[in-house]
Amino acid sequence: MKITKTNGKDERRVLIGMITDDFVCGSIYSKWERNLFTSKSSNIVSGFCAQYYKEFDKAPNKDILSYLRPGPKAKKINLQLSLLRSFYRD
Numbered sequence: 001m002k003i004t005k006t007n008g009k010d011e012r013r014v015l016i017g018m019i020t021d022d023f024v025c026g027s028i029y030s031k032w033e034r035n036l037f038t039s040k041s042s043n044i045v046s047g048f049c050a051q052y053y054k055e056f057d058k059a060p061n062k063d064i065l066s067y068l069r070p071g072p073k074a075k076k077i078n079l080q081l082s083l084l085r086s087f088y089r090d
Contacts, residue, residue, distance in 0.1 A: 028050070
């Protein structure tokens with residue numbers, strides 16, 4: 001299977017699916033690999049979703065918030081998540 005890098009809008013849609021939908025998360029988990037996305041923060045979030053799916057056999061949903069801890073390393077990821085939240089609400 002050939003994996004094609006996508007633009008930021010597509011990445012956000014895929015990440016939202018991995019975070020919120022069990023089927024999407026499971027489908028991507030079965031083919032997931034490091035550096036699947038163009039942005040580092042997207043790769044970190046998708047990596048967490050893949051690990052979560054491996055352990056619990058479901059998408060993380062709100063549990064993703066417990067993964068993020070306040071601090072300088074989490075700032076970029078928190079920004080990405082706030083963008084995802086606003087995108088998801090629209």
